[in-house]
Amino acid sequence: xSGINAEYxxxxxxxxxxxxxxxxxxxxxxxxxxxxxxxxxxVYSHSNYLALCDLHQYISCSRVLTSxxxxxxxxxxxxxxxxxxxxxxxxIFGILYYLLYLTLDTVSQTVTVTKIKFSLSISSILMSxxxxxxxxxxxxxxxxxxxxxxxxxxxxxxIAYPRYCExxxxxxxx
Numbered sequence: 001x002s003g004i005n006a007e008y009x010x011x012x013x014x015x016x017x018x019x020x021x022x023x024x025x026x027x028x029x030x031x032x033x034x035x036x037x038x039x040x041x042x043v044y045s046h047s048n049y050l051a052l053c054d055l056h057q058y059i060s061c062s063r064v065l066t067s068x069x070x071x072x073x074x075x076x077x078x079x080x081x082x083x084x085x086x087x088x089x090x091x092i093f094g095i096l097y098y099l100l101y102l103t104l105d106t107v108s109q110t111v112t113v114t115k116i117k118f119s120l121s122i123s124s125i126l127m128s129x130x131x132x133x134x135x136x137x138x139x140x141x142x143x144x145x146x147x148x149x150x151x152x153x154x155x156x157x158x159i160a161y162p163r164y165c166e167x168x169x170x171x172x173x174x
Contacts, residue, residue, distance in 0.1 A: 033094035
């Protein structure tokens, strides 16, 4: 019976660590998104603003965050109109995403919430791939903040996927 208790203890601590990693990743993503918003506001307010992540002509957060792709993912304005409520800076969507993910992870660990978090993480990976393509092949730039958010999204997906598989297996068994 001590083996069962030890196994339960290891599982409990593994769960606690994963939840801590989710919190750290969400807070990091939130801070990155808030900084991106700060950069956008500063660039539009002060034409000579130089962000900390503007290191070179081709390594410029400011250039990327003021491109047409930084608002509504470069698509919403074309489809729904520039003045549509959904045509917001991408970092606003990032802020909402990380807050929602963090809230869901904090309040519940049910199968339904696990599935929602997995779906959210898949959508963030797809958007990261799309935006990374735009960054590399359309804008031909390197945005350190953007890449950092892609890494955070990969971390959240890396945590969400095994949790999702575990939740699916549990729901099939019980």
